[in-house]
Amino acid sequence: MKKKRRKWIWLGITVVLLLLFGLSQFYAYIMKDQWNERSEAKELAQARAGLTEVTKAQKSVWNENEIYWVLTGKNEAGTELMVWVRYTLEGKPAGGDNGLYAEELSKGTSEEKMRGIITAQLPDITIERLLPGVYNGEYAWQLFYKKTGASIITSTVSRMAAPSVRGTVCRTVKLSAQRQNKNGGTDYLFLRFFYPSC
Structure with missing residues (x-):
């Protein structure tokens, strides 16, 4: 009797662990594109706007032409910046003249x-x-x-x-x-x- 109960307990624990693992994999699969976009925006902000430290990264979508990752952080001199990186519907950086905009936080409103x-x-x-x-x-x-x-x-x-x-x-x-x-x-x-x- 104890062996049967122990067997069911181990089976239950195994099922719960498999479910948790499956859910974590599903979450990672769903979020992969979002995480890739954020990483790419961070790299662009570092390369083109001189951002060395990113404290916050947020995605803003108004319509199909106004999809942005907005990064807040500091440059090498310690100046706080906000950087807007525009994206396309396909999840790629838009590039071009208005593909990236950086502004010192002191010139705007934090x-x-x-x-x-x-x-x-x-x-x-x-x-x-x-x-x-x-x-x-x-x-x-x-x-x-x-x-x-x-x-x-x-x-x-x-x-x-x-x-x-x-x-x-x-x-x-x-x-x-x-x-x-x-x-x-x-x-x-x-x-x-x-x-x-x-």
């Missing part, structure tokens, strides 16, 4: 400063995600946030003011209002703040 501006201008929201990207050729911050009591998701574009008057909304463009509320009164809203200036 994520920390942007969070402060957003909190001051929209005190009744919860920030879900703040993502640098590109919208209509403009380098921007994309904000996903929650607001209670709304019945639809609204998309808005706002362009931030120049460094001397940061925090002033220069332009707002309504993009869409689509999904119905599915979360019992809490909606996910979408907003873009332009980087670095008007």
Whole structure:
């Protein structure tokens, strides 16, 4: 009886381990292209923009012509930079004149400063995600946030003011209002703040 129980325990453990191994392999297979893109963007940023240390790498997709990997880090002199590397639908670097753009973080608005501006201008929201990207050729911050009591998701574009008057909304463009509320009164809203200036 003990031998049978022990046999089933070992069989159960083996099945669980095989399932975990299979899931990890499936995850690696699914993420392989994403990881390759990120590594390639990192290499391009290091080679063409002088980025020596990457602290953050984020993918931003607005439409088929605005797919970017945005890397934040430092160059050899220790200056903080943001680098936008444009990609094609096929997952390859776009190349060309506007295939890569680098800017010193001090000339724009850092994520920390942007969070402060957003909190001051929209005190009744919860920030879900703040993502640098590109919208209509403009380098921007994309904000996903929650607001209670709304019945639809609204998309808005706002362009931030120049460094001397940061925090002033220069332009707002309504993009869409689509999904119905599915979360019992809490909606996910979408907003873009332009980087670095008007």
